[in-house]
Amino acid sequence: xxxxxxxxxxxxxxxxxxxxxxxxxxxxxxxxxxxxxxxxxxxxxxxxxxxxxxxxxxxxxxxxxxxx
Numbered sequence: 001x002x003x004x005x006x007x008x009x010x011x012x013x014x015x016x017x018x019x020x021x022x023x024x025x026x027x028x029x030x031x032x033x034x035x036x037x038x039x040x041x042x043x044x045x046x047x048x049x050x051x052x053x054x055x056x057x058x059x060x061x062x063x064x065x066x067x068x
Contacts, residue, residue, distance in 0.1 A: 005020050038044035047059050 001024065002017060002020050035044055045063055047056065047063065049056050
């Protein structure tokens with residue numbers, strides 16, 4: 001993730017490894033409790049997003065179909 005953010009070349013002055021790591025840590029600390037809350041109630045589902053766009057879309061489509 002850090003490598004991708006560093007190479008996105010948006011020209012932000014704060015796009016350095018220390019700032020990116022700090023932003024990711026803040027993101028995780030704020031969002032992980034929310035994910036855990038909804039996961040513990042069966043309201044959050046994980047999708048493997050390492051495939052192609054089509055594979056990910058199909059996984060999401062199948063998940064939504066199963067929730068009907």
